[in-house]
Amino acid sequence: MAEVANNTSLFAADTICTDLRAKTKDEAIKEMVDLLYDAGVVTDKAVFTQVIYDREALSSTGMGMGFAIPHGRSEVVTGPRVAVGFSRDGLDFAAPDGTLANLVFMIAISPAENNLHLKILAALSRKLMHQDFRDSLLACSTREEVLEKLSVITA
Amino acid sequence: MAKKILAVTGCPTGIAHTFMAEEALKTAAQELGVEIKVETNGAAGAENVLTPEDIRDAIGVIVASDKNEDTDRFSGLPTIITSVGDGINKPKELIQQILDGKVPVLNPGKAVKAETAAAPAGQESLGRQIYKHLMNGVSHMLPFVVAGGVLTAVSFLWGIYSFDPTSEQYNAFAAMLKNIGGISMGLMVPVFSAFIGQSIASRPGMIAGFVGGMLASSTGSGFIGGILAGFVAGYFTHWLLGLLSGLPKQYEGLKSIFLVPLVSVTFIGIFMSLTAGPVAAINEAMMNFLAGLQDSNPLVLGIVIGCMSAFDMGGPVNKAAYVTGTMLLGLGNDTFMAGVSAACITPPLVIALATTIFPKKFTDDERAAGLANYVLGCTHITEGAIPFAAKNPIVVLPILMLASSISAVLTYMMGIHVPAPHGGFLILPLVSNPVMWVVDILIGSAVGAVIYGITKKEEK
Incomplete structure (x- = not known):
């Protein structure tokens, strides 16, 4: 948890999973909320899960192009964090282009988020629009490799 | 270049x-x-x-x-x-x-260039635009209705005639609350029209919409008149702004504080005054039709209201039922709202009861959320059921719609009166037959909870 304090990175090894067990969207959300909870980023699973589903109810965050970004802003988030999960088989996030999501980024931020983090999220979002970046992430097999690939993202 | x-x-x-x-x-x-x-x-x-x-x-x-x-x-x-x-x-x-x-x-x-024909695929459809304008009106109106309705309801705690100085129930504070509530409720239609107009033609549209809405309100053309006022005011002002956009820049100030308000208000004023009679008649006919449906066919009305309320839980379809109920309430029909409230309270209670009756089918987190749903249901916050419905909408939504329909149908069959637009069971003292109303809602909720519990897969 102390790692978050350096204020520049939104990613950490303990919230990266290069092979999610989940086979469905619901399972993936649960698995990734657990990751965030175990890492101490989220203090209340029920509340945060609800926030995530409330957002999904507006419209699915399966963006197409093989990735999904479920996200939630809540008081129960201690520090901003983006959990990263890979699903080799792909998960059905009801994307408009019908693709399955191989990359899931679960964004947890607190209501009083500072601009720096929002800028990093914006930078991540931009990066994700590029096929080669997505492919390079999926080619990683360890958390450390993923972290290194993501470290190029700065505000 | x-x-x-x-x-x-x-x-x-x-x-x-x-x-x-x-x-x-x-x-x-x-x-x-x-x-x-x-x-x-x-x-x-x-x-x-x-x-x-x-x-x-x-x-x-x-x-x-x-x-x-x-x-x-x-x-x-x-x-x-x-x-x-x-x-x-x-x-x-x-x-x-x-x-x-x-x-x-x-x-x-x-523009100088000629318009082209066929709208491209990305263009916002007319239906979506109209919906967006309407919802802009609704979302600005609702706070007025909630504040006004609840204050009015609270004043009834001193007795239904507590505002009347000649009654022995008279209480000065209650009378004051009812007066404040009445003013807030009275702004319902004007605010509604104003913000439909604002959505279409920004601030100039709001001005004409506001005046049109006041006229709708004072001439008895009500809800329908309010919609008409908002859209006519908005589109007329929009057209007027286009027409005047050719004016030289130095007339800009004159245009925005003098010409546009004067012309648009005059137009909407005359329009609303001339149409007041027929629109009031339509409004009354609709009210009578709905009131008639309540008496002659509570089953159909209850099913429609139940399905609408549970369909998207706080979304536009639910709001359509809710707003209709609120408008009718503003016009003195307090039985229609009883069914809408019952239907809105039911979905969270279905979830809550299901987690209590079938604890093994839910995770710890879900059971905790289920407890919260008791509170949400009792206070008329339908949205509480969303996370559960979102997990498996194709199965859960029809169950909730069925449950809400049962609650609404029973409520209409018993002709229960609910005089406040929100508050759930907090307003029970104001309900004409509180025990039966709660029973109606619980029957619908219990039926839904049992079906939901049986169909739900166990989660580990």
Whole structure:
């Protein structure tokens, strides 16, 4: 948890999973909320899960192009964090282009988020629009490799 | 000089989609060899804001956003207004449409170029526009109704006639509350019309809408008159602004504080006064029809209301039922609202009861959320059921709709009166037959809970 304090990175090894067990969207959300909870980023699973589903109810965050970004802003988030999960088989996030999501980024931020983090999220979002970046992430097999690939993202 | 296209991207949470659309549009523009500037309206505020110079030099604009953007500044430019999703998924098509000159000019009053025919795929449909205007009115109106309705309801705690100085129930404080509540409720239709007008034609539209709404309210043309006032005021003002946009710049001040308000208010005023009689008749006919349906066919009405209320839980379909109930309440029909309230209270109670009856089928987290749903249900917050429904909408929604229908049908069959538009069981002291009303709701909820519990797969 102390790692978050350096204020520049939104990613950490303990919230990266290069092979999610989940086979469905619901399972993936649960698995990734657990990751965030175990890492101490989220203090209340029920509340945060609800926030995530409330957002999904507006419209699915399966963006197409093989990735999904479920996200939630809540008081129960201690520090901003983006959990990263890979699903080799792909998960059905009801994307408009019908693709399955191989990359899931679960964004947890607190209501009083500072601009720096929002800028990093914006930078991540931009990066994700590029096929080669997505492919390079999926080619990683360890958390450390993923972290290194993501470290190029700065505000 | 290269062809320059402008774009605005935005989304309600503003932390991801906004920037994805930005990147997608930039990448597509590069591939097509076009210059583009993208303004992002994300959570951190607008960045890379388009300047008047940008707008002057542009050949077209793409607004890819799921929130209301200021588009007036693009008047006279070919402009596509579409969702942020289109910006992400079909950036090339959007840019190509502009390059092909297939995009109609926004607010053609200011334009020199002729309009083109067929609307491109990304164009916002008429239905969606009307819906957006209507909902802008509803969302501004609701707080007035809730505050007014609850205050009125609270005053009844001293007795139904506590406001009447000749009654022995009279209480000065209760009378004051009822007066405040009445004023707030009375603003319902004017505010509704004003913000429909505002959604269509910005502030000038609001002025005409407000006056039109006051007239609707005072001439008894009510809810229907209010809708009419808002749309006629909005579109008339929109047309008027287009017409006057050719005026030289030095008349700008005169136009906005004198000409436009005067002409638009005169027009809507005369229009509403002349149509007041017939519209009031339609309004009354609708009220009588609904009231008649309550008596003659509670089954049909209950099913319709139940299905509407549970269909999207707090979304537009639910709000349509709720707003109708509220409007009728404002006009003195307090039985219609009883069914709507029952139907809105039911879905969270279905969830809550299901987690209690079938604890093994739910996770710890879900059982905790189930407990919260007791509170949410009792206070008329239908949205509590959303997370559960969202997990498996195809199965859960019909169950909730069935449950809500049962509650509403029973409520209508018993002719129960509920005089406040919100508050759930907190307003029980005001309900004409509180015990039966609660029983009706519990029957619907219990039926739903049992079906939900049986059909639900165990979660580990």
